[in-house]
Amino acid sequence: MRLLIIEDEIHNANRLQLMLKELDPEITVVGILESVADSIEWFDQQDAPDLILMDVRLADGLCFEIFSARTITAPVIFTTAYDEYAIRAFKVNSIDYLLKPIHKTELAAALAKYQQILDIIQPDPDISNLVEIIKKQGVAYRSRFLVQVNDGYKTIVVKDIDYIYSEFKITHLVLQNNGVQPVSYTMDELEEQLDPEVFFRANRQHIISINSIKGIHNFFNGKLKVTLIKHPAAEILISREKAAAFKQWLDR
Template sequence: MNILIIEDERHNANRLQAMVKEIDSEYIVCDILESVADSIDWFNAQPSPDLILMDVRLADGLCFEIFSSCPVTAPVIFTTAYDEYAIRAFKVNSIDYLLKPIHKPELEAALLKFKQLISNHQPDPAIADLIDIIKKQGASYRSRFLIPLNDGYKSVGVEELDYIYSEFKVTHLVAGDRQVYATTQTMDELEEQLDPSLFFRANRQHIISLGIIKDIHNYFNGKLKVAINKYPKAEILISREKAVSFKQWLDR
């Protein structure tokens, strides 16, 4: 069985590939794609795979753009960090929806479910209906954080955030008053929860807000270096793979 992985975080893609091979040595990952644009080109040039493991949010946009730009006939197992309501909706529609971080037993169960559907000759779920469900869920983004502080809590609105960084496996929110707050969410979770028109995942360690960007400079090996207001010592690099999507994000 040929499986196509569409995932813009290379470490997540490699982990998925390794788990697929561990589950069944006959499963073949035919390719790994990182963006909407690459996926569209791939589907227009290659025969359909048997199954697709697809992240909802990619480096250059949401995966729904793929379905509207080219025919996708293969069944899809979506992977992302949306809330449980969306997950239940996908279960009802007979297609699996795996919440990150994905664990091997969950992936194995999803692949088994796919094989059972194929062996029973059941029709593929309606992709258009599933896309509508995720779009409705994706329209609602996080608006605030409730931060434990001293003997109580503080509410921090997302509009107050300048950038977010991860250090020693702890995620930190940096607000406009230069206050730094630790939060329990991972960077992957926040990437899904924050409005992509306002926030950009620069790399594994940083998410930056649109309003904080001061200057952008070319860097080594096709990377970009971003200087941000109020934080002259912060060094934020955009990887070569994300440089194009970053420029598109700024040019909207």
């Protein structure tokens, strides 16, 4: 197996290399890269590896910039000290998401998972088929929120949310029963955590549910105006740049 390590801390890269050698002496590490820029350059010049071990935060940014800049055909085991990027990772070529410090048993389990998926596509070991299987495994999107109320807590189910808005840097969930609940998540974080089949980021201030839409109307300069069933007073505009993506989302 040809394996690429993308990790900006050399002691972590060396530790991964040592564990890989102990787990499977037939694994060949074809490179150790420290940055987004180095990785993009490497993929421009080299054939795709069979598997990538990739840290999320690199010396010059998040690893997801690599996927935006180049088409990555190899499956990925993400290795990171941060757990807030898990959903984003599983939207790309992720087989597993290992939190540092990584133990040999966890790495072994991730390699076994790779092998299991590889066995599925035999006798046609086309790496593009492998990546498609990985992507079809699905992402566990958020289904509920635990929020603090006075001296206790309550649960809000995601299906009860009509839309979400941000005001004065505070994010609010607007519920079907007209309740409004502030939460300690940014709009960017919620966009990652919520199922994109159900929720659409209309603009910087609003995320709307497909189940809350009453009508869509043409607006000035190619924009669209969305009216909601239970909250008709809410003014939600889709920019001209996002209008095509919004129509495609509605037409699935």
